[in-house]
Amino acid sequence: MTIVLFILPAFVLFALLVLAPIALAMYSSFFKWNGFGLFPTNFIGLDNFTRLLEDEIFLGDLWRGLILIVFSVLIQLPLSLAIALLLNQKMRGRAVYRLIFFMPYVLSEVITAVLFTMILSPERGLANDLLAFIGLEELESTFLSEPSTVMYSLFIVMTWKYFGFHMILYLAGRQSIPSELIEAAQIDGATPWKAFRHVTLPLLGPTIRITIFLSVIGTIQLFDLVYVLTGGGPVHASETMGVTMYEFGFKRFQVGYASAISVVMFLLSLVFAIGYQRFVMRRDTEGAITNMRAKR
Amino acid sequence: MSTHARDKPAIQVAKPIALHAVVIVIGIFILLPILYGVLGGFKNNQQLSTNPIGLPDPWVPSNYTNVLASGDFWVQVWNSSFIALATTFITVGVSALAAFVFARFAFRGREFLFTVFAAGLMFPFAVAILPLFLLLRFFGLLNNPLGVILPQAAFGLSLTIIILRQFFRSIPGEIEEAATLDGCTPFGFFWRILLPMARPALATVSVLAIVGSWNNFFLPLVVFNDPGLWTLPVGVQQFQGQFSRDTARILAYVVLAMVPALAFYAVAERHLVGGLTTGATKG
Numbered sequence: 394m395t396i397v398l399f400i401l402p403a404f405v406l407f408a409l410l411v412l413a414p415i416a417l418a419m420y421s422s423f424f425k426w427n428g429f430g431l432f433p434t435n436f437i438g439l440d441n442f443t444r445l446l447e448d449e450i451f452l453g454d455l456w457r458g459l460i461l462i463v464f465s466v467l468i469q470l471p472l473s474l475a476i477a478l479l480l481n482q483k484m485r486g487r488a489v490y491r492l493i494f495f496m497p498y499v500l501s502e503v504i505t506a507v508l509f510t511m512i513l514s515p516e517r518g519l520a521n522d523l524l525a526f527i528g529l530e531e532l533e534s535t536f537l538s539e540p541s542t543v544m545y546s547l548f549i550v551m552t553w554k555y556f557g558f559h560m561i562l563y564l565a566g567r568q569s570i571p572s573e574l575i576e577a578a579q580i581d582g583a584t585p586w587k588a589f590r591h592v593t594l595p596l597l598g599p600t601i602r603i604t605i606f607l608s609v610i611g612t613i614q615l616f617d618l619v620y621v622l623t624g625g626g627p628v629h630a631s632e633t634m635g636v637t638m639y640e641f642g643f644k645r646f647q648v649g650y651a652s653a654i655s656v657v658m659f660l661l662s663l664v665f666a667i668g669y670q671r672f673v674m675r676r677d678t679e680g681a682i683t684n685m686r687a688k689r
Numbered sequence: 690m691s692t693h694a695r696d697k698p699a700i701q702v703a704k705p706i707a708l709h710a711v712v713i714v715i716g717i718f719i720l721l722p723i724l725y726g727v728l729g730g731f732k733n734n735q736q737l738s739t740n741p742i743g744l745p746d747p748w749v750p751s752n753y754t755n756v757l758a759s760g761d762f763w764v765q766v767w768n769s770s771f772i773a774l775a776t777t778f779i780t781v782g783v784s785a786l787a788a789f790v791f792a793r794f795a796f797r798g799r800e801f802l803f804t805v806f807a808a809g810l811m812f813p814f815a816v817a818i819l820p821l822f823l824l825l826r827f828f829g830l831l832n833n834p835l836g837v838i839l840p841q842a843a844f845g846l847s848l849t850i851i852i853l854r855q856f857f858r859s860i861p862g863e864i865e866e867a868a869t870l871d872g873c874t875p876f877g878f879f880w881r882i883l884l885p886m887a888r889p890a891l892a893t894v895s896v897l898a899i900v901g902s903w904n905n906f907f908l909p910l911v912v913f914n915d916p917g918l919w920t921l922p923v924g925v926q927q928f929q930g931q932f933s934r935d936t937a938r939i940l941a942y943v944v945l946a947m948v949p950a951l952a953f954y955a956v957a958e959r960h961l962v963g964g965l966t967t968g969a970t971k972g
Contacts, residue, residue, distance in 0.1 A: 395875045396790050400802070403787035403846055406779075410821065410843035411809050417820035431827045476715060482708060490712050492958060493719055499954040499961070500947055501904035503922035507929050507943050508726050511936055519725045522741045553719065558965065565966040603969055614815040617906045621926050635815045642819040643911060651819055659816045666811050 415659060421652040428648035441653035451654065454634045457544065458612055464548050465608045470601070473556045477563035478593070491564070495557035502554070506621035509550045513537050537623050540630035547631050550622060555611075559604045566600030567593070602674050606666075613662050634658050723947070730941035737936055752941035762942070764917060765924035766949065769903055772837055772920060777898040779842040781891060784849035789879050791850065792857035793865065803854070809847035814840075814907050822911050836912040837920075841902050848968050849894045855967075856890035857883060893964035896957045903950060921946050 422441055424433035445451050480491055497505065512519045513536040521533045536546040570593065578588040616635030619625060625632030625640070634654055642651030729737055730752050731745040740746070756762050791803050814821075821840055822831075830836035860883065868878045884891070906922040913919055919927065928942050954961065 396794050396796055399786040399790040402783045403806070403850070404802075406783060406839065406843040407806060407809065407846050410824070410840045411812055411817065411846075412805075414817040414820035414824060415812060417823065418817065421820065428823065431823065476712075479708060479712060484705060484708055484712070490716060493716050495958075495962065496723075496951070496954065497719060499900065499950050501906065501922045501950065503904075503906050503926050504943055504947055504950075507925055507939065508722055510929070511729070511940055511943075512722055512725060514936070516738055519721070519741045523721075526742065553722070557719075561962055562966060562969055565970075600970070607969060610811065614813050616815045617922075621906075621929075638815070638819065643822075648819065648823070655816050655819055659812070662811050662816070 418652045418655045418659070421649050422656045424649045426649040426652075427646045428642075433649060435649075437649070441650050442657075444650065445653055445657065450629050450632060450637055451634070453629060454632055454637055457631065458615075458633060460544060461548065461551070461612045461615070462609050465551070465612065466605055469548075469552050469556055470559055470604055470608065472552070473559035473604070474563050474597070474601070476556070477560045477567060478589075480560070480564060481567050491561075495561055497554045498558045498561075500554070502617035503621050505550065505554050506618050509546075509553075510537065510622060513546055538627050540627050543623060543627065543631045547619065547622060551618065554618070559608075562600055562604055563597065566597050570596045599674075602669075606669055606674070609665060609669075610662055613658055613665070723944075726940045726944045726947075729937060730944050732937050734935065734937050749937070752938050753945065755938070756942050756945055761916070761924065762945065765919055765921045765946075768834070768918060769920040769922075769949075772834055772841075772909075773899045773902040775834070775838045776841040776845065776902040777895050779838065780845035780849050780898045781895055783842065784846050784894070785853055785884065785887075785891070786879075787846070788850045788853035788857055789883060792854045803850075806847055806850050809844070810851075812844070814844060814905070817844075818907055818911060821908075825912060831912055832915045832918060833912075834918065837905070837909050840908060841905060845898050845901060848897065852894050852964070852967060853887065853890055856887055860886055893960045893967070896960040897964045897968065899953070899957075900950075900961060903953075921949075 421433045423436060423438060425435045425437045425440070426433035476494065480487055480494070515521060515535045515538070518536075520536065524530065524532050534542050536542050574596070575588050575592050578592045579585075583591070614635060615633045616639065619631055619633050620636050620639065623631045625636040634657065638651045638654040638658070640651075641647045641654065725741070728745055729741070731748045731750065732740070733749050736745060736749075787806070791799065825831055825836045825840070830839070864882065865878055868882055873881070903920075904922065905920070906926070909918075909920045909923045910926070913923065916927070925943060925946050929939050932938050
């Protein structure tokens with residue numbers, strides 16, 4: 394009795410506002426629907442999905458998502474890790490630096506995006522003047538209004554906003570490694586690089602795998618930052634699945650087609666999450682220490 | 690690292706300097722955009738184009754005072770605060786009840802049900818927003834604060850239940866036995882003993898819920914047409930659209946919109962960092 398009473402509120406809320414919408418999205422993705430009424434009626438089978446596969450904007454969304462993921466994993470995460478290890482050193486003002494580095498994460502995506510729209514604006518922005526100031530005039534650009542540079546600009550803004558979050562996770566992971574292990578390696582004559590490569594890095598494995606996971610899932614669902622920063626433009630050059638879905642669902646009232654995009658986002662997240670947990674994160678349950686012993 | 694440096698006095702001096710230099714450069718990269726915003730708000734547009742980096746000359750306070758004097762800004766601060774507090778209250782209250790059952794009762798289907806809730810971590814707004822909008826329209830909750838509060842609470846359940854369940858589990862069973870022997874009902878134990886003991890965990894999940902709600906943009910964007918209901922993120926975005934040529938004024942608005950979040954961060958940094966770290970590693 395208690396069990397039912399205690400779980401019921403959570404279950405009702407969750408079923409009605411999390412599970413039902415997802416089910417409704419799946420259902421309406423098989424219909425051509427302008428969104429009037431609660432349920433669609435014009436069943437068209439898989440037409441929305443076949444249309445997606447021919448939609449250059451949507452295929453571009455997938456490609457751009459992939460680029461952002463690759464950039465994040467190869468540049469943003471290693472950078473965050475390096476900074477976390479720097480901040481792990483004994484140094485004066487460490488707490489203050491950590492506070493500052495993490496700060497952008499607390500600001501909303503909208504604030505970040507509006508601020509950077511101004512900074513990257515060609516006439517009044519800070520970026521071009523700064524580049525001129527440090528003698529890099531050839532890098533001056535219109536950044537957000539130029540298809541060839543918009544993705545790099547977006548990535549820099551994403552890094553500004555999110556690296557602190559990954560840094561915090563790496564710091565926590567690093568602090569859970571007993572320093573005896575690293576000292577022992579150094580007493581045995583390991584150079585700092587070798588100690589990092591063969592002791593710290595493997596022991597940070599679980600944290601690294603989680604940050605990659607969060608990065609990928611976050612990129613699949615990216616909306617706020619892009620929508621406010623560029624609106625997906627110029628000419629769709631920075632559009633993401635979330636922005637395309639918004640355009641079709643809320644601006645053009647092609648609700649069935651937009652639902653199909655939602656469903657693809659959902660399936661991509663789901664397949665990735667299950668596959669990743671099954672094949673990549675599984676060994677983390679064995680525990681880092683036993684893992685290392687096994688390798689020896 | 691430290692033992693290494695001790696052997697080589699030359700490095701001992703050079704290393705901290707290099708370290709600080711690198712860290713300061715990163716700090717500048719982080720702070721410069723914010724500083725640009727703060728100073729830019731004190732300039733006029735002509736100053737912004739001729740002198741984007743330097744100090745304002747003369748200082749123009751009118752951008753800030755105009756925003757502060759306009760009712761819109763304060764209405765949005767109030768809306769954001771109200772929605773954040775209501776969301777947090779519902780998320781944490783409802784989750785605590787469920788987490789209590791998941792942590793301390795054995796029943797058939799418990800793990801399955803818990804997995805369903807936990808899987809909610811993978812369903813963010815972006816995936817569900819369109820059907821959510823249709824449902825809210827059906828229930829007549831568009832242009833109603835509940836239309837944002839309830840879905841936010843529902844989407845916050847997963848993380849909150851996971852963190853709270855873990856904390857409730859760590860409280861020894863003997864305490865519950867003692868309470869039951871003294872005639873405590875399950876709800877009495879939950880309300881008078883478990884919740885007070887769980888204060889640190891409750892603070893953590895509350896901080897996460899507040900920040901999540903405060904920064905949410907997508908849902909209030911589609912639910913609220915009425916400017917009187919806009920939250921700060923929507924207000925900032927609309928303000929930018931409305932005054933797109935008036936950069937200095939937008940900068941002032943953005944900077945003022947940052948203040949509550951940064952103030953909250955200064956107070957709750959520890960809980961926020963702790964919550965995100967456990968949330969990420971346990972979820």
